[in-house]
Amino acid sequence: MLLPSHWHTTNLLLISTNLNILAVPFQLHKHLVKSFRSQSILFTTTLVLTILSCKEGGKWKGQAPIEVVETYTLPIQKQQIGTFDLGNGIFATNDFPGARLNGVVQSNDTLITALITSENTPINPSPWYAFKIWSETSQQMHLKITYQVGANHRYYPKLSYDGLNWAALDSSRYTKGEVLDIENNSRELPTSITMKLDLKPDTLWISAQELITSQHVKSWIDELAQLPYVSTTSIGESREKRSIHSLKIGNSDDKKMIMVISRQHPPEVTGYLAMKPFIEVISGDSELAEKFRSEFNTYVVPLANPDGVDNGHWRHSVGGIDLNRDWANFNQPETTAISEFLNERVAANNGKFYFGVDFHSTWEDIYYTSNPELKGNAPGLVPKVIEQSTRDIPGYEPNIRPGKIDGPRINSSSYFFHQFGAESLTFENGDDTPRELLKTKGKASAEKLMELLLEVDPSLL
Numbered sequence: 077m078l079l080p081s082h083w084h085t086t087n088l089l090l091i092s093t094n095l096n097i098l099a100v101p102f103q104l105h106k107h108l109v110k111s112f113r114s115q116s117i118l119f120t121t122t123l124v125l126t127i128l129s130c131k132e133g134g135k136w137k138g139q140a141p142i143e144v145v146e147t148y149t150l151p152i153q154k155q156q157i158g159t160f161d162l163g164n165g166i167f168a169t170n171d172f173p174g175a176r177l178n179g180v181v182q183s184n185d186t187l188i189t190a191l192i193t194s195e196n197t198p199i200n201p202s203p204w205y206a207f208k209i210w211s212e213t214s215q216q217m218h219l220k221i222t223y224q225v226g227a228n229h230r231y232y233p234k235l236s237y238d239g240l241n242w243a244a245l246d247s248s249r250y251t252k253g254e255v256l257d258i259e260n261n262s263r264e265l266p267t268s269i270t271m272k273l274d275l276k277p278d279t280l281w282i283s284a285q286e287l288i289t290s291q292h293v294k295s296w297i298d299e300l301a302q303l304p305y306v307s308t309t310s311i312g313e314s315r316e317k318r319s320i321h322s323l324k325i326g327n328s329d330d331k332k333m334i335m336v337i338s339r340q341h342p343p344e345v346t347g348y349l350a351m352k353p354f355i356e357v358i359s360g361d362s363e364l365a366e367k368f369r370s371e372f373n374t375y376v377v378p379l380a381n382p383d384g385v386d387n388g389h390w391r392h393s394v395g396g397i398d399l400n401r402d403w404a405n406f407n408q409p410e411t412t413a414i415s416e417f418l419n420e421r422v423a424a425n426n427g428k429f430y431f432g433v434d435f436h437s438t439w440e441d442i443y444y445t446s447n448p449e450l451k452g453n454a455p456g457l458v459p460k461v462i463e464q465s466t467r468d469i470p471g472y473e474p475n476i477r478p479g480k481i482d483g484p485r486i487n488s489s490s491y492f493f494h495q496f497g498a499e500s501l502t503f504e505n506g507d508d509t510p511r512e513l514l515k516t517k518g519k520a521s522a523e524k525l526m527e528l529l530l531e532v533d534p535s536l537l
């Protein structure tokens with residue numbers, strides 16, 4: 077594999093591109109969403125195929141049960157950052173936040189091979205990749221993405237020429253590599269994929285999902301915080317000293333509160349894309365939202381793992397840990413900062429959290445809820461929110477998986493429930509769920525949640 081070359085003129089171009097990302101205005105994010113309308117057919121097709129391929133007599137049963145693991149800090153392997161000179165006037169780079177490209181080489185006149193590896197092992201199968209590539213002269217090339225032994229390809233490639241507007245690769249330009257271990261590989265994931273690309277001097281961005289880094293999230297937060305009833309603070313720092321930002325939405329007295337977090341797991345962009353409209357509805361100008369904000373304050377941590385996101389990690393924090401297994405021992409600064417912040421909110425005004433949601437992504441949409449026999453501060457709230465928010469979506473049947481009564485208490489939603497009595501939800505969104513559907517679900521769940529919380533028997537509140 078080639079090592080990054082030294083600075084040359086193309087780096088200047090990259091620096092200016094990065095500066096543009098820093099200054100990205102809010103309106104451009106709307107374009108990002110719009111651009112997905114044209115892609116929704118492809119995403120729908122992919123979704124249907126995915127669902128068909130893994131149904132075993134009914135709905136998907138979800139991930140294997142959560143296992144208790146140690147959360148002491150572990151070493152990770154950092155990428156070597158730089159620009160790779162592949163010869164023939166072709167260059168690739170991982171020199172931007174959110175990138176992951178561990179090596180790349182020109183294998184022959186028509187084939188480039190990229191290697192993607194994880195931050196450490198063992199690790200969940202969510203191999204994130206993101207890099208830029210360009211050629212001084214226009215030429216068609218095949219680009220093969222390969223992974224470390226034992227890892228399979230998961231995310232269908234998204235392409236962009238500006239890092240903001242993304243479109244799925246045309247399926248006629250996509251080839252799956254070998255599928256191994258059929259018995260344990262029910263989704264028939266290949267060990268590699270190959271894309272046919274038209275390389276040109278314009279920089280092409282290739283990414284596992286839309287690239288949404290800490291800078292994009294900060295732009296969104298700052299835009300929202302211009303509203304008179306929204307404020308933002310930094311509640312702590314990640315291991316690499318990135319700020320963990322929170323939003324407060326509402327002008328109530330903190331007696332009644334809800335909490336929202338997302339992106340503990342870096343590649344889980346579709347979770348973020350459902351969280352965003354959820355929050356925008358709560359901070360919107362409807363009568364319902366206004367009434368809600370006068371009674372309930374909403375606390376949001378939109379990016380719980382900024383180091384993992386900006387380092388292009390597959391799953392873990394820079395402490396080498398799955399943060400969503402650290403909500404009992406709090407060995408990591410990110411989970412510690414969030415839990416201390418939530419506990420302070422309760423202590424400050426003797427308030428209560430009535431609802432807590434953590435947005436994630438997985439193979440398909442699925443809702444992990446608390447066991448219905450366990451009663452929190454608003455019993456029955458979460459199943460009602462799910463049912464009422466999805467019943468108007470044609471053909472959509474929510475997949476709801478209640479937890480076990482005595483399940484391990486090591487993830488965020490069990491912490492929200494057992495520590496605060498907050499009715500809690502792990503809101504999982506499919507990797508390939510059409511982006512418009514993510515928006516619909518995010519918006520509708522916020523609307524139903526507000527309606528139901530305002531209706532809850534006042535004696536319970």
Ligand SMILES: [Zn+2]
Pocket residue numbers: 341344436437
């Ligand atoms: Zn997750």
